Amino acid sequence: MNANAERHPCFNHGSAGKYARIHLPVAPECNIQCNYCNRKCDCVNESRPGVTSAVLSPAEALRYLGRVKEKAPHLAVAGIAGPGDPFADPARTLETLELVHAAYPDLIFCLSTNGLNLYDHIDRLAELGVSHVTITVNAVDAAVGAKIYAWVRHKKRVLRGTEAAQALLAEQLRCIPKLKAAGMLVKINSILLAGINETHIPEVAKKVKALGADIMNVIPVLITEDTAFAEMMPPSSSLTDKVRAEVAQDITLMSHCRRCRADAVGLLGKDDPALHAELDRVVGERTWIVPGRPYVAVATHERLLVNGHLGDAKEMHIFERRSEGRYGCVGMREMPLPGLGDNRWHALAAILRDCSAVLVSDAGAKPEEVLAEEGLLLVRGSGLIDACLNAIYSGADLKKLEPAHARQCGGGGDKCGGNGMGCCA
Amino acid sequence: MSNAVLEKRRAQVATVRDGKADIACAKPSLAGSVSQRACVFCGSRVVLYPIVDAVHLVHGPAGCAAYTWDIRGTVSSGPELHRLSFTTDLRERDVIFGGAEKLERALRALIARYSPKAAFVYATCIVGVIGDDVDSVCAKLAAETGIPVLPVRSEGFRGSKKDGYAAACDALARLIGTLEPVDPVPPYSINILGDFNLAGELWILEEYYRRMGVHILTRITGDGRVDDIRRAHRAKLNVVQCSGSMTTLAHHMQETYGVPFKQVSYFGIEDMSAALYDVAAFFGDPVLHAKAAELVRDEVTGLLPLIESYRARLTGHKAVIYVGGAFKTISLIKALRLLGIETVVAGSQTGRPEDYDTIAALCEPGTVIVDDSNPVELSTFARERGADLFIGGVKERPIAFKMGMAFCDHNHERKLPLAGYEGMKNFAEEVYASLMTPVWQSARGQRTEVGGQKTEVGSRRTDDAGAIQPSGVARHVLGAEGSCPPSSVLRPHASDAVTVNPCKVCAPLGACVAFRGVAGCIPLIHGSQGCATYIRRYTISHFREPMDIASSSFVESATVFGGSALFSTGLDNLIKLYSPAAIGVCTSCLSETIGDDVALFLREYAASRKGAPLPALIRASTPSYKGTHMDGFHAAVRGILAGIVKERGAAVPGQVNLLPGFVSPADLRYFKELLADFGLDGILVPDYSETLDGPSWEEYHRLPEGGTPVERIAAAAGSVATLQLGHTLRDGGGDWLEQAFGTPCRRLGLPIGLRESDAFCDALSALGGRPLPARHALERGRLIDSYVDGHKYLFGKRVAVYGEEDLVVGIAALLNEIGLNPVLCASGGMNDAFKEQVLAVTGDAQRLFPGEMEVLADTDYDTIFARAEALKPDLIIGNSKGYKMARKLGVPLVRVGFPIHDRIGGQRQLHVGYRGTQNLFDLICNALMQAKQDTSPIGFMYV
Known part of the structure; x- marks a missing residue:
């Protein structure tokens, strides 16, 4: 174990009280469903893996890390531990690592994954300075695994039962030697599930040790509501001790695990609220508004509701933010006349250079594309204009604004009047 | 959620992920699942009921008519014929010899008396089985009277409520196009389809359209008039709300008369406004559009400050929506969102796949979406998702209230307009009032004991003790002095072929109430889904308590081949869902008429379970053509005793059976107090003093506490006597007990008044050996x-x-x-x-x-x-x-x-x-x- 590695609190009990770590919650999706896991994303009172108060984009993660580092110079480790799996959507994970590695090359990087879809990225991870990888292996026998996983999504297929467990296991096992070959420390997590794998975990230990894993962590399951295992009895501490003792005969045991949240920050077991507040701050700064373009253009019949269709609107109403949650209309601009083909949308963009977004009830895919080229975000919305503007100005998920029947037009051929009034009009 | 959802219902429950939910729907209700759905008849009745100048004659036993008598909030600006309930009130004789002749006489009498513009004849389950030629009778009467007389094929077993909508649309289609407008039709003329003028909502919408310059030619069917409907084909556009009920008709009018249609919703400012703009856009007149914009601006501007003040106070609350049609669910999700309330459980009785797609797209990840749900599921999901508000109908109200959740009635019984901008204001006020009332401080967090007595009792003797006894019906009772003419002659409609506003409901209702008086007992009606649903709604409105009643949910094939398979599926599901101590089975007109042998079914079911522990299986034969809810009640009491009491047992001094009859829960509590004060150990059959009048709960209880435990009833033959109340009662449970085991039966009147109370207390005094305390x-x-x-x-x-x-x-x-x-x-x-x-x-x-x-x-x-x-x-x-x-x-x-x-x-x-x-x-x-x-x-x- 090199000097650098010894500062990782999860791999070294001695450093747990000294060196802080940060989990960057950039991986919302998961590619498997463990029967004990529920990734409820919004509860600050719940502390367990799979939980985070927000999911960040890679750029936001970098900003967040920067601010935490300023406040906490003893920060030694940055990791990605969900709330889903880092390799369910590897692009987000890799982009985050690239950004962070460029800015903080000295930081220790770690990842916690189920191992699925990891293999092909191992070389790149090594280049990006990832030195610690944790793989959760609950079983090395697909028959046991079948009891633990509801489904596994592998190569765009959803597998169930033994087939699912087998696919997952195969991926996990082939990753361990390759990770070792790439010079990384490999930790194996096993969730202890009484009645399912308590006698099996020692076999897991033997197997992963043989493949080269460095350290192992046996974690008693945390019973979580609204999961298939919600009614299960948690393993007794004597059982946990017994299994750990058996495991320790074969592999170095890590037993100070605190089952952290996907957005944990601070010392292990002592999350720092002041640091966590930085996460909220980053989220609070979100906006879809681009500097220099303070306005949003809205298609509306009466300046209260979003109800104009882009192709149909005669004018655009220009809104600005007056104060938190308060918006006002600063004027109205006439839409370029139809009949110009795509030029109409370029012309529209030209008169909306001071706007960041165009808010309409619906629009075809083509104008959306043209406007995007011109730096204008097309937002499909419904209901009160103010509510939609709130979402745009605060960088919220815009998908939720969409009217119930959006995106159904434009493809109707002859039937489509392009007026957003439905295909039977 | 695992044990709340039956295996076969799993596909009809889904959780939203990424704006999608994989859900199955448009399936028949699962037997024994206690669906909140009604039947075909209900669907037809709902659609046609608001036609105010037609006679609506329910051809069948009186129950179906009684349950639909003037309970909806649909109002008229003129005639109120729809608020009367007409039924041929079929009797056993009619079932045997056919009811067509009675139907003919009933129609003739009603048309002569009320001079309606049309008559609708609703065929109920039994009519479909005995094969009355309703079409011919209608054709004959139409020819004879000169008004349209329209059969509505609404036999409950023919499908779901949606098939009832289709049957109603079919009847409407036959009216449309049979008259031409007298005056020229204005250019911007529309028909409003699918608004039922609940609490005058249609009038609110009409005013909006009037302000826009749009003329309403015909209202279908709220505040509806037959002649307007006959002329409806001359409108330029059909504006369709409640698409589930009216789309069939809209398609028909488009194909037959070239009248296009638009689907709209009037709930919430967003959908309401879209409805107005859509109509303006259809006519393509900029003036119309400008007027619509002006109207929306005025109305929304006026409403916004109020909405904002409510939103400030309501943000963060979580709602369950469970209503009939999914279109309403969609509107309600948006309306609640406007108030800052997130929907965490959303469902409907009759949604289509595309509706659920829309719902999933609107909802946050983790929202539970559910099709054709039931009280167990709804209460479980509501609790799991931390909801504190429920939007539903009367059947859902006790679920909400028992769990300490606020409630807003958005069903047809409501008397508060919720459509339009005015409706949005009412909705906000109603939601706010129910969420903010201080009563929750008292009601929530008050935990009561969970779990009634659960006993496992083997299969039960199944003789005919629980059947309605033919009462030798006396149709003509004279006045006290013998001076009055027979009552049928007194009837203003001068025909004994028709019952107008029945003074009774049907036999299974009485049986279900009685069954609720056995601890841990759940009733099951062997018949169409609607029987259970109507009875639930009717009893919930009185007792204001949960009233879960299962149904074997008949379908057409069961009517032809027998309902045995559905019956045992129903029992299986009920046992899984409720783990009851007893199941009280009562029959319906339908299952009696097709000749299902429930006694045999129960024996076969018990045998098929091969010694597995079973709840006590109790049964009562309750065809409504043979008796009223009172007869059903007494039949059930007899059935409870006959199903549970197996032996004389040892005589127990001081133990007395009390068969109190259909009295109130308060009466039952008083009886128990009185018995105790006389030093008597009373076995009440039934005792629903707690099950139908219980305390507030922390968690939803699948079966409410209370009721007389099965093992207590089993000891009834050892009592020193049975007190059987009701002077008119013959062959009651006490009589049966006396015949079967020799337990002496004292027959007394209901102790109302001094003398009858004295007689009752004297009896107690004699049995208890002590004077009046x-x-x-x-x-x-x-x-x-x-x-x-x-x-x-x-x-x-x-x-x-x-x-x-x-x-x-x-x-x-x-x-x-x-x-x-x-x-x-x-x-x-x-x-x-x-x-x-x-x-x-x-x-x-x-x-x-x-x-x-x-x-x-x-x-x-x-x-x-x-x-x-x-x-x-x-x-x-x-x-x-x-x-x-x-x-x-x-x-x-x-x-x-x-x-x-x-x-x-x-x-x-x-x-x-x-x-x-x-x-x-x-x-x-x-x-x-x-x-x-x-x-x-x-x-x-x-x-």
Whole structure:
């Protein structure tokens, strides 16, 4: 174990009280469903893996890390531990690592994954300075695994039962030697599930040790509501001790695990609220508004509701933010006349250079594309204009604004009047 | 959620992920799942009911008509024929020999009496089975009377509520295009489809359209007129709300008359506004559009400050939405979002896949979406998702209230307009009021004991003890002096072929109430889904308690091949879902008519379970063509005893069976107190004093606590005696027990009034070997004292009383002893002992007011109204169904019995014993005193 590695609190009990770590919650999706896991994303009172108060984009993660580092110079480790799996959507994970590695090359990087879809990225991870990888292996026998996983999504297929467990296991096992070959420390997590794998975990230990894993962590399951295992009895501490003792005969045991949240920050077991507040701050700064373009253009019949269709609107109403949650209309601009083909949308963009977004009830895919080229975000919305503007100005998920029947037009051929009034009009 | 959702229902429950939910729907309800759905008949009745100048005749037994009599909030600007309930009230004889001839006479009588613009004839389950040629009768009457007479194929087993919509649309389609408009139709003319003018909502919409410059040609069907509907094909556009019910008709009109349609919703400002703009866009007139924009601006601007103030206070609350049609669910999600309320459980009875896609897209990840749900699921999801508000209908209300959740009624019974901008304001106010009321401080966090008695009892003897006994129906009961003509002749419609406003509901209702009086018992009706649903709604409105009733959910194939498979599926599912101590099975008109042998089914079911522990299986035969809810109640009591009592056992000193009859939960509690005070150990059959009037809960209880445990009932034969209440009751459970095991049966009247209470207490005294306990003696003394104090206000006042047979006999006994003149004693019951028993308890009244009293058995409210009008009572005593009569006659109504749908506390009304009599006496005195005071020109405050 090199000097650098010894500062990782999860791999070294001695450093747990000294060196802080940060989990960057950039991986919302998961590619498997463990029967004990529920990734409820919004509860600050719940502390367990799979939980985070927000999911960040890679750029936001970098900003967040920067601010935490300023406040906490003893920060030694940055990791990605969900709330889903880092390799369910590897692009987000890799982009985050690239950004962070460029800015903080000295930081220790770690990842916690189920191992699925990891293999092909191992070389790149090594280049990006990832030195610690944790793989959760609950079983090395697909028959046991079948009891633990509801489904596994592998190569765009959803597998169930033994087939699912087998696919997952195969991926996990082939990753361990390759990770070792790439010079990384490999930790194996096993969730202890009484009645399912308590006698099996020692076999897991033997197997992963043989493949080269460095350290192992046996974690008693945390019973979580609204999961298939919600009614299960948690393993007794004597059982946990017994299994750990058996495991320790074969592999170095890590037993100070605190089952952290996907957005944990601070010392292990002592999350720092002041640091966590930085996460909220980053989220609070979100906006879809681009500097220099303070306005949003809205298609509306009466300046209260979003109800104009882009192709149909005669004018655009220009809104600005007056104060938190308060918006006002600063004027109205006439839409370029139809009949110009795509030029109409370029012309529209030209008169909306001071706007960041165009808010309409619906629009075809083509104008959306043209406007995007011109730096204008097309937002499909419904209901009160103010509510939609709130979402745009605060960088919220815009998908939720969409009217119930959006995106159904434009493809109707002859039937489509392009007026957003439905295909039977 | 695992054990709340039956295996076969799993596909109909989904959780939203990434704006999607994989859900199955449009399936028949699963037998035994306690679906919230109704039946085909219900669907048809819902759609056509608001046509106000047509006769709506329900061809079948009286229950189907009784449950749909004037319970909806749909209002008329003119005629109110729709608020009457007409039924051929089929009897056993009709079922055997056919009801077509009766239908013909009924139609002829009704058309002659009311001169309607059209008549709709609804075929119920039984009609489909006995094969009455309804079409021919309708054609004949149409030719004879010159008005459209339209059959509606609404047999409950023919599919779901949606098929009922289609049957109704079919009838409407036959009307449309049969008349031409008199005046030229204005260019911007539309029909409104699928608004039922609940609480006058249609008038609100009409005003919006008028302000825009749009003319409404026809309203289908809210505030609907037959002739307008016949001319509807001349509109330029159909605007369709509640697409589930009306899309069939809209498509028909598009194909046949080229009238295009638009689907809209009027709930929430977003959808309401879109509806107006869509109509403007259709006509393509910029003036129309500008007017719509002006209207929306005015209305929304006026509404916004209010919405914002509510949103500030409501943000963060979480809602469950479960309504009939998914279109409404979609609108409600948006309307709630406007108020800052997130929807965490969203469902509907009849949603289509595309509706659920839309719902999933609107909802946050983790939202539960559910199709054709039931109380167990809904309560579980509501709790899991932390909801504190429920938007639903009457059947969902007790689920919400028992769990301490706020509730907003968004169903057809509501009397508050929720459509349009005005409706949005009402909705916000209603939601706010229910969420913010301080009563939750008391109701939540008050934990009560969970889990009733659960006993595992093997299969039960299944003889015919639980069947309705043929009562030798006396259709014509004469007045006390023999001077009155037969009641059927008194009927204003001058035809015994039709019952107008039934004074009874159907037999399974009584059976289900009785079954709820056995601990851990869940009722199952072997018949169409609607029987269970109607009964649930009707009883919930009275008791204001959860009333889960399962159904074997008949489908057409079961009607042809027998319902045995559905029956055992139903039992399986019920056992899985409720783990009941007992299942009370009652039959329906349908299963009786097709000849399903429930006794055999139960034996086969028990045998197929091969010794696996089973709940006690109780059964009652309850075809409504043979009896009323009272007969069903008594049949169930007999069935409970016959199904559970197996042996004489050891005699238990001091143990007494009390068969109290259909009294209120408060009455039952009083009986138990009285028995205890006499030192008697009472076995009440049934005892729903807690199951139908229980405390507030922390968690939803699948089966409410209370009821007499099965093992207690099993010991009933060892009691020293059975007290069987009800002078008119023949072949009751007590009689059966006496015949089967020799347990002596004492037959007494309902203890209402001093004398009947004395008789009851004397019996207890004899059995308990002790005199009337002091505090009851004091109550008795005070009652007599009050008789004296009040007699000046009472003497000779004329009273009309109606209701269940024994209740009327009891009230008549009270009236008799306090000097009132019971000029009319009426019951819808078919019991031939009724008249005799009324006469037996009213000797003083007959002496003091000779020749004045009329007794009507097997009658309907129409007849009661007509006779009351002639007899001019000063006071009316009965259930809520007499309100219209009281209002018309301008006399007070003292509400007793069942149902009490227009006051709170029906379940707490005390009728029996000295204490109950005191309560009734005070109510009667005060009602008369208040009437005198109110009608006095002076208005003394000292009387």
